C-alpha cells in the first residue's frame with residue numbers, strides 16, 4: 001500500500017509524561033536547557049510513543065523514566081553539536097523508527113526543518129500521526145528507503161544528517177552521507193563500539209567523501225561526527 005493510500009493511524013489517548021526528578025540537571029550536564037512548554041511537548045511525545053508501542057513494535061523501552069533517559073536525553077545529546085547550525089537549516093533523521101532522535105531534536109530546535117525517513121510504512125504512519133498530534137510544523141515524514149532518497153531528489157540537500165541504531169558504520173555511512181550537502185554534518189549515535197566500527201568503515205568513509213572529525217562521549221553513549229567533504233561537490237560537478 002502506498003503512503004497516500006494508507007488511512008490515517010489513530011493514536012491512543014494519552015497523558016503527557018512528566019520529566020523525572022533531576023531531569024533538568026541531566027539536561028544541564030549535556031549543555032541543554034529547555035523551557036517548561038518544550039519539556040511538556042517532549043513528555044507528550046514520549047507518552048504517545050509508549051502507548052503506541054503496545055500496538056506495534058516501536059521501542060524495547062517500556063518504562064517512562066527509561067524513556068526520558070534513553071530516548072529523550074540520548075536524542076538531545078545531539079543538540080549541543082548543532083550550535084553552529086543556523087535557523088532555517090535542514091536536518092534529516094535516517095531510520096527514525098518511532099521518531100528518534102529526530103522528534104526530540106525537532107522539538108528542541110523548532111527553527112530547523114526536520115525530515116524523518118523511515119522505510120517501514122507502519123512506523124512512518126505513526127510518525128505522521130504523532131507529528132500532527134504534537135503540531136510540529138517543522139517536521140516532514142518520508143516513508144521511503146534512505147538509499148533511494150539519497151540517490152534521487154534528496155541527494156546532497158541536508159545541512160545535517162542524524163541516525164541512531166540503524167546499522168554498523170560501514171553500512172550506515174552509505175545510507176546517510178549522500179543526503180548531506182558538501183560541508184554538511186553527519187551525526188551518528190553509537191555506543192561503546194564506535195571506534196571499532198570506525199576502523200572497520202575507514203575505506204567506506206573515504207569512498208563516501210566523508211572525514212571523521214571527532215567522536216564525542218556523552219552520558220548515554222558516543223556520537224560519531226563526520227563531515228561531507230568538498231570532494232563530493234567536485235564529483236557532482238563532473239556528472
Ligand SMILES: C[S@@+](CC[C@H](N)C(=O)[O-])C[C@H]1O[C@@H](n2cnc3c(N)ncnc32)[C@H](O)[C@@H]1O
Pocket residue numbers: 059094095096097098099100101117118119120123144145146147163164165166175
Ligand atoms: C532499530 S530501529 C531504530 C529506530 C530509531 N532510530 C531509534 O533509535 O529508536 C532501525 C529503523 O531503521 C529503519 N531502517 C533501516 N534501514 C533503513 C533504510 N535503508 N531506510 C530507511 N529506514 C531504514 C527500520 O525500519 C527501523 O525502523
